[in-house]
Amino acid sequence: xxxxxxxxxxxxxxxxxxxxxxxxxxxxxxxxxxxxxxxxxxxxxxxxxxxxxxxxxxxxxxxxxxxxxxxxxxxxxxxxxxxxxxxxxxxxxxxxxxxxxxxxxxxxxxxxxxxxxxxxxxxxxxxxxxxxxxxxxxxxxxxxxxxxxxxxxxxxxxxxxxxxxxxxxxxxxxxxxxxxxxxxxxxxxxxxxxxxxxxxxxxxxxxxxxxxxxxxxxxxxxxxxxxxxxxxxxxxxxxxxxxxxxxxxxxxxxxxxxxxxxxxxxxxxxxxxxxxxxxxxxxxxxxxxxxxxxxxxxxxxxxxxxxxxxxxxxxxxxxxxxxxxxxxxxxxxxxxxxxxxxxxxxxxxxxxxxxxxxxxxxxxxxxxxxxxxxxxxxxxxxxxxxxxxxxxxxxxxxxxxxxxxxxxxxxxxxxxxxxxxxxxxxxxxxxxx
Amino acid sequence: xxxxxxxxxxxxxxxxxxxxxxxxxxxxxxxxxxxxxxxxxxxxxxxxxxxxxxxxxxxxxxxxxxxxxxxxxxxxxxxxxxxxxxxxxxxxxxxxxxxxxxxxxxxxxxxxxxxxxxxxxxxxxxxxxxxxxxxxxxxxxxxxxxxxxxxxxxxxxxxxxxxxxxxxxxxxxxxxxxxxxxxxxxxxxxxxxxxxxxxxxxxxxxxxxxxxxxxxxxxxxxxxxxxxxxxxxxxxxxxxxxxxxxxxxxxxxxxxxxxxxxxxxxxxxxxxxxxxxxxxxxxxxxxxxxxxxxxxxxxxxxxxxxxxxxxxxxxxxxxxxxxxxxxxxxxxxxxxxxxxxxxxxxxxxxxxxxxx
Ligand code: SF4
Ligand code: SF4
Numbered sequence: 001x002x003x004x005x006x007x008x009x010x011x012x013x014x015x016x017x018x019x020x021x022x023x024x025x026x027x028x029x030x031x032x033x034x035x036x037x038x039x040x041x042x043x044x045x046x047x048x049x050x051x052x053x054x055x056x057x058x059x060x061x062x063x064x065x066x067x068x069x070x071x072x073x074x075x076x077x078x079x080x081x082x083x084x085x086x087x088x089x090x091x092x093x094x095x096x097x098x099x100x101x102x103x104x105x106x107x108x109x110x111x112x113x114x115x116x117x118x119x120x121x122x123x124x125x126x127x128x129x130x131x132x133x134x135x136x137x138x139x140x141x142x143x144x145x146x147x148x149x150x151x152x153x154x155x156x157x158x159x160x161x162x163x164x165x166x167x168x169x170x171x172x173x174x175x176x177x178x179x180x181x182x183x184x185x186x187x188x189x190x191x192x193x194x195x196x197x198x199x200x201x202x203x204x205x206x207x208x209x210x211x212x213x214x215x216x217x218x219x220x221x222x223x224x225x226x227x228x229x230x231x232x233x234x235x236x237x238x239x240x241x242x243x244x245x246x247x248x249x250x251x252x253x254x255x256x257x258x259x260x261x262x263x264x265x266x267x268x269x270x271x272x273x274x275x276x277x278x279x280x281x282x283x284x285x286x287x288x289x290x291x292x293x294x295x296x297x298x299x300x301x302x303x304x305x306x307x308x309x310x311x312x313x314x315x316x317x318x319x320x321x322x323x324x325x326x327x328x329x330x331x332x333x334x335x336x337x338x339x340x341x342x343x344x345x346x347x348x349x350x351x352x353x354x355x356x357x358x359x360x361x362x363x364x365x366x367x368x369x370x371x372x373x374x375x376x377x378x379x380x381x382x383x384x385x386x387x388x389x390x391x392x393x394x395x396x397x398x399x400x401x402x403x404x405x406x407x408x409x410x411x412x413x414x415x416x417x418x419x420x421x422x423x424x425x426x427x428x429x430x431x432x433x
Numbered sequence: 434x435x436x437x438x439x440x441x442x443x444x445x446x447x448x449x450x451x452x453x454x455x456x457x458x459x460x461x462x463x464x465x466x467x468x469x470x471x472x473x474x475x476x477x478x479x480x481x482x483x484x485x486x487x488x489x490x491x492x493x494x495x496x497x498x499x500x501x502x503x504x505x506x507x508x509x510x511x512x513x514x515x516x517x518x519x520x521x522x523x524x525x526x527x528x529x530x531x532x533x534x535x536x537x538x539x540x541x542x543x544x545x546x547x548x549x550x551x552x553x554x555x556x557x558x559x560x561x562x563x564x565x566x567x568x569x570x571x572x573x574x575x576x577x578x579x580x581x582x583x584x585x586x587x588x589x590x591x592x593x594x595x596x597x598x599x600x601x602x603x604x605x606x607x608x609x610x611x612x613x614x615x616x617x618x619x620x621x622x623x624x625x626x627x628x629x630x631x632x633x634x635x636x637x638x639x640x641x642x643x644x645x646x647x648x649x650x651x652x653x654x655x656x657x658x659x660x661x662x663x664x665x666x667x668x669x670x671x672x673x674x675x676x677x678x679x680x681x682x683x684x685x686x687x688x689x690x691x692x693x694x695x696x697x698x699x700x701x702x703x704x705x706x707x708x709x710x711x712x713x714x715x716x717x718x719x720x721x722x723x724x725x726x727x728x729x730x731x732x733x734x735x736x737x738x739x740x741x742x743x744x745x746x747x748x749x750x751x752x753x754x755x756x757x758x759x760x761x762x763x764x765x766x767x768x769x770x771x772x773x774x775x776x777x778x779x780x781x782x783x784x785x786x787x788x789x
Contacts (some may be wrong), residue, residue, distance in 0.1 A: 003652040009452065165449065294439070323439040327448055334447040341441060358442050364456040364523065365565035369704045370655065374711060379760045383709060384753060396755045409447030417456040423445055 004374035005414045006233035008165055008334065014298040015291045016168040020176055022302045023315060024285065027098055029072050029306030030083055030345045031057070034091040037140055038062040041069070043094060049077045051096060052105035054282055058094075065142050067132045070282040072304045075099040084344050086330045086337050093345065096306070110279050116187070121147070124191040124277060131276040132348075136286060137170075137266030138331055140349045143273065146263060153192040154261035155247055158185050158199045158270050160208065161230060163237035164332025167352050169287040170267040172300045174201075174208050176287075177271060178215045184270035186223055187277050192263065197225040200246045203232045234334065235377055235408045239264045253378075253404050268351070283348045290316055292355035294326045307346045309353050325358035334409040364417035372411035372421050378404045382411035386424035394432055402428035460524035462653035463699065466644030467531055470695075473640055474633035478539040482633050488543050489534030490527060492550030493571070497526040500559045525564045529554060532699050533572035535634025536692065536739065541579060549578035569746045570706045573739050634699075635692035645698040658707060658718040659697040663688050665722025665777075672778050673730075673785045693725065696738035701745075708752035710760045716770060717752060721745050723777050730784055 033041040038060035045057045051071040058069040078095030085091040119127075128144035135141045137159070158181060162170045174181055185197045201208045212227045230236050230245045243249045243262050251257050257264060265273070268286060275281040284305055291298035296317035303312065313319070319326060329336040330344060333354055344353070372382040381400055388396035402425055411421040474482045498521060505516045520526070533550060553575025558567040634641070648654045670684035677683075688694065701707065701721055708717050721741050728737035752758070759766065 005451070008449070319439050325442050326439045327444055328441050329446070329448055333449050336446055336448075338443045338445065338448065339441070340443045354448075356448055358444070359450075361450050365563065367456045367459065367565050367704050368707075368709055369456075369459065370709050370711075370714075373709050373760050376760065381709060381758060381760050384755060384758065388755070399755045400758075407446070413447050413449060414451050414454065416454050416459060418450050418454055420445070422447060426445070 003371060005371060006235075006375055006377070006410065008163075008234040008410075008413060010165045011291075011293075011333075012166060012168045012171070014166065014293075015289055015300055016171055018299045020172045020287065020300045020302050021315070023307065023312065024302065024304055025098065025100060026073070026304060026307045026311055028075070028078065028308075029096050029098070029304050030081070030093040030308065031069060031072065031096065031306045032083075032085065032091055032093055032345070032347050033058065033060065033069065033080070035060065035085060035140065035347065035349075036087045038067060041092070043069075043080070045077045045094075047077055047079060050099075051075065051077055053102050054108045054284060055105040062142075065145065067134070067142070068130065068282070070132065070284065071096055071105075072284040072306050073098045074101050074103040084339055084341055086339075086344075086347070086350065088337065088339070093306075108280055111277065116277060117190075119187075119190070119277070121191045121193075124187065127280070128273065128276055131272075131280070131282040133269065133272050133276055133283065134348060135266055136268035136272055136283065136349055136351075138349050138351055139266075143265065143269055146258075146265075147188065147191055149192070149258045149263065151258040152261060153194045153258065153263050155196045155198055155249075155263075156185060156188050156192065156194050157242060157246060157262060157264040158197070158267060159237060159239060159242050159264050160199055160201045160267045161237035161242060162267075163202065163234045164334055164336075165234075166291050166354050167289050167332050168291075169289040169300055169351055171208065172289075173267055173271060173287045175211055178211050179219075180271040180274045181267055182212070182215060182220055182223075182225065183278065184272070184274035185225060185265075186220065187273055188263075188265065188270070189223070195224050197223065198246055199225065199227045200230050200242050201227065202236065203229040234410060234413075235406075238377060238406060238408065241377060286346065286348065286350075288312070288346050288350065289352035289354075291352065292326075292329075294320050294323045294355040294357045296320055303346050305346060305348050309344045309346060310342055312346070312353075313342060313355070319355065323357055327354075327356045327358050329354040329356065334413065335407060361418045361420075363419050366415075366417055366419055369416045371414045371416055375410050375414045377408055377410065378406055380405055380425070382421045382425050385428050386419070386421055389424045389428050389431070392431075397428040397432050400428075402432060405429055457523045459653045459704075460528045462648060462651050463528045464524060464531055466647045466653075467535065467634065467699065469640045469643060470535060470634045470637065471531065473637050474535065477636065478633060481539050484543060485537050485539065485541060485546055485633065486531065486534040488546045489537065489550050489575075490530035492547045493526045493530035493533065493554045493575075494521055496551045496554050497521065497559060500555065501563075520564060523564060526554060526558075529558070529571040529575075532634075533575045535695065535699075536572065536576045536632050537579065538632050541583075545579055545582050549575045549582050552578050565705055567705055568749070570700055570703050570742055572703075573700055573742050573746075576739050577743065632692060632695075635695045638689045638694045641694040641698055645694075648698070648702075654698075654702040655704070655707070655714050657711065657714050658702045658721075661715050661718025662697040662701055662721045662725075663693060665719050666693060666726050669722065669726045669778065669781045672782055676782050676785060687726070687729070691729070692738045696725075696742060697721070700738075700742050706742075706746045706749060708749050710753070710758055712759060712762050712766065713752040717745060717749070719770075719774065719777075720748070723781075726781060727784065730781070730788055 040061045043058040051057055053074040055071045056068045057071050060067040075096045075098045078097050080094050082090040083093045125144045125148045133143040160170050189197050209227055216225050228246045240251050249260050251260055272283050288301045288303050290312050327338050328342050329338050330353055385400050385402045405425045409422050415421050554571045557569045557571040557574035561567045649656045667684045667688050670687040674683040708714055724741035725737045
């Protein structure tokens with residue numbers, strides 16, 4: 001087939017309509033001490049110490065920021081071990097054994113509304129910093145740095161497009177707790193003195209549209225918040241595409257959206273901002289999709305940060321019997337990371353784990369059909385980059401702008417010959433970095 | 434948890450592929466699109482057409498098969514009927530063979546069909562490394578080899594035109610701008626292909642368009658190439674018609690004859706031998722149309738279409754050269770392209786006034 005194709009089968013029907021399963025009482029949790037952005041850390045507690053729910057137990061050091069580490073249950077500190085992280089490396093984790101009491105740390109107190117109304121941008125940024133709020137959609141970029149921008153922001157966009165196939169945790173979050181998302185957006189707008197908020201959803205997700213507009217009309221009609229339906233294609237959820245479709249603002253390659261007066265937040269992040277500001281609550285739990293064709297009961301979970309994925313797989317009645325080889329993917333099936341083991345944990349930024357049957361796709365020679373070129377959202381020519389990689393011609397990779405690839409995976413998805421084009425482009429990116 | 438623990442393997446994203454993504458399907462579609470044309474050819478030319486098609490397809494399939502058998506042998510593989518590099522399932526050679534066969538006039542001697550077929554696929558495709566690697570369209574190369582072989586090897590004295598020139602277009606060569614050509618064949622005849630001499634597949638524009646429609650619906654080819662190609666020939670011929678005071682029959686006659694439809698829809702669109710980006714494919718189609726018309730105007734060669742395709746095949750790498758290639762249209766490049774089009778029309782008109 002020779003055509004621009006951004007339709008990706010979405011498989012969301014596996015989980016979307018099912019109620020969210022609450023799994024908030026794990027026997028223990030494992031808290032990452034390191035992550036993709038933070039290599040070093042200090043731990044304030046020792047094995048055997050008692051910690052409260054929401055207590056600061058340490059700090060992670062990133063390149064240009066520090067991040068407090070919070071306990072997500074109350075209980076006893078256990079051993080420090082190593083667990084596989086999304087980045088593919090093993091990172092240190094501290095174990096906390098649940099005492100099932102959920103005794104709150106005294107810092108966790110509600111802020112009355114009149115106090116919140118008086119908060120300034122700097123104060124809000126400080127609150128988010130204390131609560132270690134980062135991009136919960138997977139980026140892990142500190143939200144307080146984003147919120148601290150000094151640029152004039154005209155539009156704040158909550159990105160609820162969730163264009164990756166299979167994932168529906170954002171969808172469930174909005175359905176279950178629309179107010180948290182809307183309030184979070186309200187706070188951000190307040191901090192940035194911006195009076196236009198947008199919640200961007202996919203066009204086919206009509207239930208969300210109804211839920212959101214209903215809540216907004218009933219209770220927040222004084223706020224200028226719009227719910228906008230965007231296209232039903234991949235990767236509509238890429239921030240650049242969202243701004244383009246929702247606001248018709250083109251952000252050139254390499255520039256920050258803030259410069260153009262827009263700022264985007266993920267749905268979970270927005271809800272996290274609400275909890276941080278309203279309840280002074282760090283990110284202790286999250287919505288999490290466990291799905292895939294190789295698992296018995298795919299569904300969405302509300303879990304503590306630090307829950308073991310193995311526990312959840314057990315909750316979902318395990319792998320299907322007939323499966324011989326599976327892929328365990330953290331994140332979506334287009335951009336997620338495949339791990340070598342299911343011994344991973346739900347971190348703040350883990351949106352999902354997808355268990356797929358391993359299918360060996362048979363690659364045919366490239367027929368130069370051009371579908372990958374037509375489809376690439378970054379307007380690259382993946383097939384030509386592939387040829388350049390095969391020839392090891394770095395100049396060519398550079399002038400074909402391989403570095404602009406967002407690794408959305410579409411080129412391999414659409415490839416007529418089922419070639420893993422994305423891998424070649426990825427290689428080119430590495431070679432010319 | 435169940436006791437059966439599947440093996441967890443590691444791969445890189447994306448983990449999904451488009452259902453129905455299939456290179457074979459694309460090639461096979463071309464064959465399907467050409468079925469009505471082939472049947473019509475056999476119907477109008479009789480058994481000789483069937484033989485030509487069988488020999489043209491057979492020669493290409495056999496050559497590819499034997500070539501890979503030998504290659505495997507040289508690499509120390511033991512003989513298997515369906516060898517490691519078995520490629521015939523992908524319909525690529527079959528499609529080339531069919532297209533090649535359909536470009537031939539019905540009285541082409543079979544041994545020339547076979548010889549040119551073998552050489553065509555060997556020289557144009559196999560020695561370049563097989564499917565996806567070739568620069569020239571194998572069917573077009575084979576078709577040109579027929580002319581060459583005929584000229585050099587045919588023992589009996591026949592005019593080369595005896596093979597190559599029996600198309601309706603050859604009448605234009607005698608009397609370039611005269612409506613007399615239509616005394617031989619009406620436009621309706623040309624469109625439906627009834628009662629027209631010529632190459633097997635090049636006669637019925639109606640059936641060719643039908644196949645093109647099928648390919649467009651299945652998105653198995655880039656519809657921009659034939660549209661630009663045929664459109665360009667039409668526009669250029671139309672300009673000449675105005676200049677020379679000819680009727681609308683002149684451009685129509687040009688697009689319905691001389692294998693233009695056939696070449697534009699089935700040969701110029703071969704993805705392997707056409708540029709990779711959308712804009713380049715538009716420019717490519719335009720260039721094909723321009724060259725074809727110029728060849729017809731000055732060279733009086735009935736194979737204008739085949740030659741333009743081969744000429745443009747050479748430039749595909751320049752279209753795709755990494756410093757000039759762009760996957761998007763832009764206002765600036767559109768303007769440049771528009772000026773080139775205008776220039777082309779002027780050149781054509783100046784040329785036509787000399788010829789006329
Ligand atoms: S993975 Fe990169 S090259 Fe491939 S389609 Fe996405 S952005 Fe384009
Ligand atoms: S890499 Fe795949 S999609 Fe791209 S041109 Fe080749 S066959 Fe087509």
